[in-house]
Amino acid sequence: MSTFLRHNAVFLGGLGVGILIGVGGSVVYFRLTTNIDRELRLISESISSLRKEVNELKEKVPSRRRRSPAAFYSGTASSSGETDDDAYEDAYGGSDYEFHNFHDLQTEIHTQMNAKIGREEQNDNTDIGDDRDTFFSSIDKLFDGTDEDKLKAYEMLQNSRGKFQFENDVEYCWRLAKSTYQVSQIEGSRGELEKKKQLVYASKDLSQKAVALDEQCSNAHKWFAITLGSLGEYESTQEKIKNGYIFKEHIERAIQLDPTDPSNHHLLGRWCYGVYMLSWIERKAAATLFATPPTSTAEEALSHFLEADSLKPGKWKENLLYIAKCYYQMSKYKEMTEWVDKAAAVPVISQDDKTAEEEIQSLMKYRVK
Template sequence: MSRYKSSWRFLINLYKLTLKKKFSSPPKVVLFAFSLLWLDPFGIYEKLTSSLDNEKSPKGNMYWQKMTPDQLVDEADKLYSRGEYLQVYEILNRMRYNGNPEVQWRICRVLFKMSGDEKFSSNMREEMISEAYILINMALSLDDSNANIHKWMAIIIDAKTGYDGVIEKIKSYETIRFHMERAIELNPNDMVVLYMLGKWNYEMSRLTRFQRWIAKVFYHHDPPMSHYRDAYEFLMRSAELQTNEYYIPTFYILGKTCIKLGHFYRARYYLQYAAFLPPRTDYEEKCARKSKSLVIQLDKYDLASESIFYDFPNFTDQM
């Protein structure tokens, strides 16, 4: 009996040392010894770590404990809007396996955002996308009628195939289009998905016969066909929804689409708009810079003002 008492004294002393921060985490010997005494080592570990956390930030833990899952999701959305992506991940990751697809697609969203941060290594960014791909498939299996899940499925597949190689990239085109079209079917006023569809159609239209021949002969897959008119339709719908907020790449790609269609006055209008909007990210700044360059190049074309009133065949009927 005295042996057990001495063991308990030893454990208590180690516990006190831990709380005094002489160890960064509870010593493994504590967990092992407690397990020998028929106690739950993981439960003890959680208690010890929670004690340390409480000592460091007592208000923070009380704050999380008082919030419901729905309140945590709302808080995560607020943090996301402020660009505090790591905090969002830490909050939502607590609930990743609770069977809530709203939580899972939000984790995918923040993982995608963090994967674009170059302060992380290339391997870590790839792991983020791989984790997001697993989670978004879990979310889709739980809810097939959620527009956000289909939107982020398209985004994550596109990001993942960027790491997987050219063959997987070509094979993914149809799947990406399916999820974007499903997302816009469920939420017709999502300006982001409309932009994505517009850009997808623009990129498919840009593929030359030679590039398509290469894809068919060497990769055994035919890229989908599209037309610049389809790109124009989706991009215009996205631009019309951007009243209280804006996304510079929408107007940049819209201007380039108008150039491809031969409507240079329209192109100049949208490119000038993109060039003079204040950029908020590096990508927006890049698009704004390229827009200015294209505006200068358009000076050599006949920019008849009446061309802005031209309507494409069947475009008005489809609105």
């Protein structure tokens, strides 16, 4: 279950707990060898050089004019008799970036990726097989790989639009939403915060379209919840609270459709944990918006994390960490010690694992013998 749940509040969109989910429902497990690490450092240096050149070019080009943000939520949708598609459009709105701006960004990222790995710009469909299922399988494997693999997946998905006529294919749409989200996190880790924001909103729009294409697709609901949660750092407190409810609805729907996906249970656990950890001020803010503010307990959150672990035992570092955190909140330090040790034993693979490892180390001082 790679690339998961870190920077975006689970109650979510913004009451403070991070969501970053991943990768088609499988945890990323790999160790970076010394050679790969060295190659990635060289790639990073190449990207930095390329970024400098791009910035110099940008200074010569007038900045694009953006329209003001569109409302993310409309109370009129629930009372009208429109179709499902119309309801989604009214309730969830569009992003605050013009569509052509996103395509410009896609072109820039595409160029960077090709330069980074020493290839010339390509317009053909290299690495794309003729079989749809084979193609999706190759994309899912790349989702579980390095940042370079994730960028390659994004490039392949972009190149495949015309060949497979994927525009109205839900399986393509949620994967492109996921891939766009992954690239947004990569750009954010590089300090490209404006690119990250554009890509985050684009990923939300794509996942919203996936849900509209097929309400029975679990991954569409999951990725709509994830990308919606990722808007937390850009939305107002009121919108973040409202989005938290929408997040929970879509994760619960994803679980109904696919109860065997551990990432769905982890996400619901994160929502419960986020609600349990709300401050007094945040609870008061929620109470002003809703007659019955959300409530949860550490025990409820723990049940979801344990369910996720039962489906993917002992291998998801972040999920193991949250099990330990729940036991800590319950003052069960012996159980906390057991699970924090399990979390610490899982190799650090992704940026999310690095962040989780920092929290794991902070819990170590509470271990008991």
